[in-house]
Amino acid sequence: TALFTENLEKRSLTPQMQEAFSMSSSYFSTYFKKHLDVTFSKYLEGLRIEKACELIRNSDLNIEAIATEVGYTSSLSFRRAFKKVMGMPPSSYR
Numbered sequence: 001t002a003l004f005t006e007n008l009e010k011r012s013l014t015p016q017m018q019e020a021f022s023m024s025s026s027y028f029s030t031y032f033k034k035h036l037d038v039t040f041s042k043y044l045e046g047l048r049i050e051k052a053c054e055l056i057r058n059s060d061l062n063i064e065a066i067a068t069e070v071g072y073t074s075s076l077s078f079r080r081a082f083k084k085v086m087g088m089p090p091s092s093y094r
Contacts (some may be wrong), residue, residue, distance in 0.1 A: 035073070049085045056094045064091050 021028055032040045048070040053067045067078030082090045 010026055018020060045081055045085065049082055052078070052090065053086070053093065066090070 023031065026029070031039050032038075032043070035041065052066050052070045055061055055069060059066075061069065063079070064075045067075040070078070074076035079089055082093070086093060
């Protein structure tokens with residue numbers, strides 16, 4: 001997962017990931033879903049939220065900075081995703 005966590009801001013397979021897995025992004029997505037029973041984007045969202053939880057607990061960064069740090073382009077989309085996954089807004093988690 002180090003390859004994924006280093007590229008949290010990416011929404012699809014990076015060239016480095018394609019090279020590491022020797023497959024196209026479309027084939028990788030199919031393969032990933034078939035073998036892990038979760039889409040790559042859902043898996044990546046889980047990694048982002050997990051990292052966000054760590055940052056909320058262990059840093060003084062504000063929610064906007066954390067959203068950017070874990071790869072969200074807006075704090076609103078981050079807040080929605082966080083609430084969907086964690087069942088509470090990030091401000092309540094803190």
